[in-house]
Amino acid sequence: MTHWTLDSIAWDKFDRSRVNPDLLNIAKAASLVEANGGDYGSYLCSVFSDDPEFQDAARNWALEEVQHGKALARWAKLADPSFDFDEAFKRFTGGIKIDTGRTNSIRGSRCGELVARCIVETGTSSYYSALMDAAEEPVLKEVCRHIAADEFRHYRLFYQYLKNYLEKEKVGPVKRFMIALSRITETEDDELAYAYYAANHSGETYERRRFVKAYVRRAFGYYRREHLERAVGMSLKAVGFKPNGLLSRAITSVATNWLRLRIARLSRAGA
Ligand SMILES: [Fe+2]
């Protein structure tokens, strides 16, 4: 179980004057996605139905994800007392469903599932690191610091199981690379954009393109080269390549420039 709780956070240090409204919007959205971790934990338990050790780890992992949601929701409520988490969560889970009854991974194999989990934890660890560095409000900074540390630990957990399962399943680097790539591109699928909508635009109709752009502009605008560098290294390691080689540096440069251009374009378009 995680070594911090909601009571470890110094909520009394909250400073309203330093709340960034964009960070508030994405913290609300993140609280919904994290709080849904319980369903993903159930899905992992059915995919790994004959591995009680992994199931225990997955249940514990899910509890930590749910705690991330609670911490972010509590901060969002401090920053915006009109934020109704329960209502927003109902809206979110009404539109996004995780198939908890599946007995085989949507990634085609257990190794595939574990590669996808490594990619998600890579994404969340770099995301909360970027938010922590960008946040000026001290409580949000502290919450993000705790969450980012958990996400790095989650990556190591799934990576360890990936190494164990690779001895049984033999999924080669090319296949793993394709799974990682497909999971990375899913970042712009409905789940995150829908969370952004559910958390911030009650009473409006969901328009996929509009909310993907609004979410991406805010969520990825805080990434700096060092966040991307670490994320690229962790992703490469999960698919079986060297994390710090020439390939890693080349991908980091392309990703940094591409993201910079994309954010500038979205800002100009008023996303
Ligand atoms: Fe999380």
Ligand SMILES: [Fe+2]
């Ligand atoms: Fe995580």
